[in-house]
Amino acid sequence: MKKGKRPVGKILMVLSIAFFYLPILYMIVFSFNDGKSLTAFTGFSLRWYGHMLETGGMLEALYTTFSVALIAAFIATVVGTFSAIGLSKSRKLIRDLMKQVDNLPMMNPEIVTAIGLMLLFITFRVEKGYITMLLAHIAFCIPYVILSVMPKIRSLDRDLADAAMDLGATPWQALIKVIIPQIMPGIVSGALIAFTMSVDDFIISYFVTGGGVKNLSIMVYTMSRRINPSINAASTLMIVIITVILVLINVAPAIAMKKRKKENGIRGYFVPAAVACACVAGLVISIRFGSVSERRPFEGEVLHIYNWGEYTGENIIADFEEYTGAKVVMENFESNEQMYIKVANGEAYDILVPSDYMIQRLIEEGYLQKLDHSMLDCMDKLADAVKGLPYDTQNEYSIPYFWGTVGIVYDKNKVDIETLEQEGYNIFLNQKYRGDIYLYDSERDCFMMALKALGYSMNTENQEELNRAYEWLLQCVQTMRAEIVTDEIIDNMAQGRRALGLMYSGDAAYVMTENENMGFYLPESGTNLWSDAMVIPKNAKNPELAHLFINFACDFDGAYDNSSYVGYTSANQEVMDVLSGTGGDFEGIEAYIPRSGYELDEVFVYNEKTRKDISTMWSRVKIAASNAN
Amino acid sequence: MKKFSQMAIPYIIWSMLMLVLPMALIALYSITQPGNSIISFSVTLDHYIKFFTDPDFLIILWRSLMIALKTTMICLALGYPIAYYISHCEERTQNNLVFCVTIPMWINMLVRTYAWIGLLSEGGLIQRFLGILGLGNSELLYTEGAVLLGMVYNFLPFMILQINTTLCKMDGSLLEAAADLGANPIQTFRRVTLPLSLPGVINGITLVFLPAVSSFFIPKLLGGGKYFLIGNVIENQFITVGEWNFGSAISMIIAAIMMLLMMCVHKVEKHNRGEKE
Numbered sequence: 001m002k003k004g005k006r007p008v009g010k011i012l013m014v015l016s017i018a019f020f021y022l023p024i025l026y027m028i029v030f031s032f033n034d035g036k037s038l039t040a041f042t043g044f045s046l047r048w049y050g051h052m053l054e055t056g057g058m059l060e061a062l063y064t065t066f067s068v069a070l071i072a073a074f075i076a077t078v079v080g081t082f083s084a085i086g087l088s089k090s091r092k093l094i095r096d097l098m099k100q101v102d103n104l105p106m107m108n109p110e111i112v113t114a115i116g117l118m119l120l121f122i123t124f125r126v127e128k129g130y131i132t133m134l135l136a137h138i139a140f141c142i143p144y145v146i147l148s149v150m151p152k153i154r155s156l157d158r159d160l161a162d163a164a165m166d167l168g169a170t171p172w173q174a175l176i177k178v179i180i181p182q183i184m185p186g187i188v189s190g191a192l193i194a195f196t197m198s199v200d201d202f203i204i205s206y207f208v209t210g211g212g213v214k215n216l217s218i219m220v221y222t223m224s225r226r227i228n229p230s231i232n233a234a235s236t237l238m239i240v241i242i243t244v245i246l247v248l249i250n251v252a253p254a255i256a257m258k259k260r261k262k263e264n265g266i267r268g269y270f271v272p273a274a275v276a277c278a279c280v281a282g283l284v285i286s287i288r289f290g291s292v293s294e295r296r297p298f299e300g301e302v303l304h305i306y307n308w309g310e311y312t313g314e315n316i317i318a319d320f321e322e323y324t325g326a327k328v329v330m331e332n333f334e335s336n337e338q339m340y341i342k343v344a345n346g347e348a349y350d351i352l353v354p355s356d357y358m359i360q361r362l363i364e365e366g367y368l369q370k371l372d373h374s375m376l377d378c379m380d381k382l383a384d385a386v387k388g389l390p391y392d393t394q395n396e397y398s399i400p401y402f403w404g405t406v407g408i409v410y411d412k413n414k415v416d417i418e419t420l421e422q423e424g425y426n427i428f429l430n431q432k433y434r435g436d437i438y439l440y441d442s443e444r445d446c447f448m449m450a451l452k453a454l455g456y457s458m459n460t461e462n463q464e465e466l467n468r469a470y471e472w473l474l475q476c477v478q479t480m481r482a483e484i485v486t487d488e489i490i491d492n493m494a495q496g497r498r499a500l501g502l503m504y505s506g507d508a509a510y511v512m513t514e515n516e517n518m519g520f521y522l523p524e525s526g527t528n529l530w531s532d533a534m535v536i537p538k539n540a541k542n543p544e545l546a547h548l549f550i551n552f553a554c555d556f557d558g559a560y561d562n563s564s565y566v567g568y569t570s571a572n573q574e575v576m577d578v579l580s581g582t583g584g585d586f587e588g589i590e591a592y593i594p595r596s597g598y599e600l601d602e603v604f605v606y607n608e609k610t611r612k613d614i615s616t617m618w619s620r621v622k623i624a625a626s627n628a629n
Numbered sequence: 630m631k632k633f634s635q636m637a638i639p640y641i642i643w644s645m646l647m648l649v650l651p652m653a654l655i656a657l658y659s660i661t662q663p664g665n666s667i668i669s670f671s672v673t674l675d676h677y678i679k680f681f682t683d684p685d686f687l688i689i690l691w692r693s694l695m696i697a698l699k700t701t702m703i704c705l706a707l708g709y710p711i712a713y714y715i716s717h718c719e720e721r722t723q724n725n726l727v728f729c730v731t732i733p734m735w736i737n738m739l740v741r742t743y744a745w746i747g748l749l750s751e752g753g754l755i756q757r758f759l760g761i762l763g764l765g766n767s768e769l770l771y772t773e774g775a776v777l778l779g780m781v782y783n784f785l786p787f788m789i790l791q792i793n794t795t796l797c798k799m800d801g802s803l804l805e806a807a808a809d810l811g812a813n814p815i816q817t818f819r820r821v822t823l824p825l826s827l828p829g830v831i832n833g834i835t836l837v838f839l840p841a842v843s844s845f846f847i848p849k850l851l852g853g854g855k856y857f858l859i860g861n862v863i864e865n866q867f868i869t870v871g872e873w874n875f876g877s878a879i880s881m882i883i884a885a886i887m888m889l890l891m892m893c894v895h896k897v898e899k900h901n902r903g904e905k906e
């Protein structure tokens with residue numbers, strides 16, 4: 001085979017290498033970007049690395065990723081090796097049976113394995129968290145170790161161990177001194193595979209984790225909707241760590257071999273593997289202790305918050321930790337329903353930040369505890385418009401966090417305000433803007449738009465009206481090439497990529513500060529007047545600290561940090577005034593101050609029956625949309 | 630020697646608990662109604678009937694299978710020549726190239742997929758590049774094409790490595806023998822190389838098709854909110870809708886389909902091998 005040149009193969013090879021590395025390089029480059037954009041490089045800066053260090057959660061996630069991988073790979077390797085040796089001496093029936101069992105995690109779709117483990121932990125009431133994640137990783141790593149050790153054992157001379165024992169070795173000595181060294185290459189590659197599988201895993205970790213424990217992939221998944229270049233920074237850090245490990249493993253044996261040629265190769269694996277492990281362990285420890293360095297009065301206590309993604313300011317969490325000494329574990333959700341399921345399944349949080357109708361549901365179903373108003377000093381600071389709303393008239397259970405409306409963000413250059421005023425929500429059916437509109441993936445708010453466009457109440461229980469709204473939405477997605485998006489709408493509208501988008505007022509405020517060509521319009525047919533509020537579940541582990549946090553978040557500094565960073569309207573009256581006043585971040589941005597006192601605006605009411613209908617119809621609208629495009 | 634076999638006992642117990650029991654639980658959930666306790670439950674097939682009588686779910690299932698099929702074919706079409714090229718390099722280069730293909734697999738799948746968002750988004754590098762080529766500035770991110778790209782990107786290394794392993798193991802003297810017997814390179818490839826590399830191809834197909842069918846984060850990250858695959862439906866049932874019994878039923882269905890497909894593939898492989906011998 002000396003067909004010197006293979007141009008096709010060579011070109012494909014080069015292209016595929018470029019294909020593999022381009023995104024990785026792109027990500028590394030943009031982790032040093034000064035601006036927030038993922039498409040325009042505006043200058044070199046370490047800003048996002050700083051942000052990553054400040055937010056803590058990211059280092060925590062990196063630590064989890066690597067510590068789980070190390071421990072899981074280690075345990076899986078030890079257990080897998082001994083089990084493989086044991087199995088090889090077992091009866092054929094057991095051996096064949098176990099081979100089938102081992103195949104389960106490899107031949108099953110990963111999501112099925114993940115769900116099985118999740119159901120297992122829930123059925124046996126194991127609290128989901130770091131330990132469950134570790135157990136799951138060990139479970140799916142062992143079969144890979146066995147798979148890689150088994151062939152080496154099979155190729156081993158059967159009489160080797162017997163010979164050793166004849167010469168006076170105990171079985172244990174025979175095992176350690178004779179068998180293990182012989183199968184070392186298999187063990188090492190098994191350990192490497194286990195480590196890779198663990199670092200690479202997302203699906204299984206995602207389903208079995210809990211209590212705010214997340215590895216890097218879960219972090220990226222829950223944060224990927226809005227551009228946050230610190231994800232790039234954390235990922236780059238991970239890539240660097242991985243590359244260092246890989247280089248050590250691959251280059252060091254060669255060097256070690258050269259140094260002492262006479263020794264056999266097995267030692268060559270040990271040294272670099274040990275060095276690599278030590279490096280990772282050192283990094284892990286430094287990350288661990290780097291992040292918790294100071295000792296404070298509330299030291300050791302933990303506050304679990306379950307909040308929307310990207311819904312807190314840059315400093316509030318760090319400030320609260322410094323103020324109390326407690327540690328804040330923040331978990332994010334994408335929808336009220338997602339949060340509800342976790343809470344209903346008994347996961348313990350100290351603070352939740354659900355929306356109006358969901359608070360009503362949680363109160364009705366008895367998941368919340370009454371707030372102790374003697375511990376709260378925030379009621380006077382709140383804006384009148386968000387106090388005593390229908391879902392909790394006395395604020396017995398909830399303290400508002402952010403509030404706002406839902407409206408239409410439009411490009412002033414493409415959309416005429418008069419058309420918009422004339423057509424209201426029906427502009428989303430206007431063929432002139434075909435392929436130029438975004439819908440927000442929220443069943444509540446899209447049905448609100450359709451119902452309001454048709455002149456109905458958004459809380460209607462009338463099946464006929466709901467059906468009409470469903471048809472309105474179907475028409476919209478089928479004839480308008482509407483795109484249904486979630487938080488990516490924010491950056492895309494800020495870049496002016498669509499003429500029209502249905503958006504929350506807070507996101508609209510952010511879009512308008514980024515792009516002056518964008519306007520915000522609230523149709524005359526009314527809108528959803530929503531509010532998200534902090535509540536404490538009954539099973540909270542630390543209600544005292546939770547009350548303290550509620551005060552902290554309502555206080556001027558905390559509320560200012562939240563509102564100025566996120567762009568949503570603060571429940572704190574003073575913050576609202578300052579931010580919308582002269583010189584404030586949102587001066588002249590009409591979307592920042594929600595419309596109040598307009599009779600057609602409504603607050604969502606929870607209704608079990610319509611919720612199910614709307615949910616089913618919305619999933620059909622989405623399927624129709626994906627079939628229409 | 631008997632003593633050694635006892636070392637497997639802890640693992641046998643562990644694997645029953647951590648590998649077999651979870652599957653049994655999914656099966657149990659899939660045939661019961663919510664609210665039943667472990668002690669008292671009534672068996673029902675409603676969840677399966679619901680899935681197979683609703684055209685929406687069947688469309689999504691079909692779409693998932695199709696995109697997985699497309700992914701597998703593209704990976705095979707790209708992966709085979711690349712693996713072939715690698716296996717015919719000098720040993721040193723070979724190792725380096727395999728190393729190059731392996732590195733991305735060490736970096737978390739989700740991170741790698743996320744990296745594409747910036748590249749594909751509007752005004753991003755790829756769109757500008759296509760613009761220069763005069764291919765217009767059509768939408769890239771949040772399309773089926775983006776999902777397909779993400780899948781090929783994630784799973785291509787599996788295909789390359791599997792095929793490469795079998796090609797490297799192949800006895801070089803067989804090729805020489807074929808050439809000596811007067812076969813031209815194309816004949817040699819068709820009659821010798823291809824059949825011998827088939828096990829690698831089959832393994833590669835398994836390793837690509839299986840995760841592609843059930844993937845849910847690639848469609849979610851690159852396909853946007855409107856692109857649903859069967860994995861997203863399962864995730865949705867467990868994470869946002871909360872109908873675990875129905876979600877378990879879909880999981881069982883997808884696991885069964887996979888099992889059947891894999892059995893077929895291995896049958897075909899065995900059949901082929903039988904013919905050759």
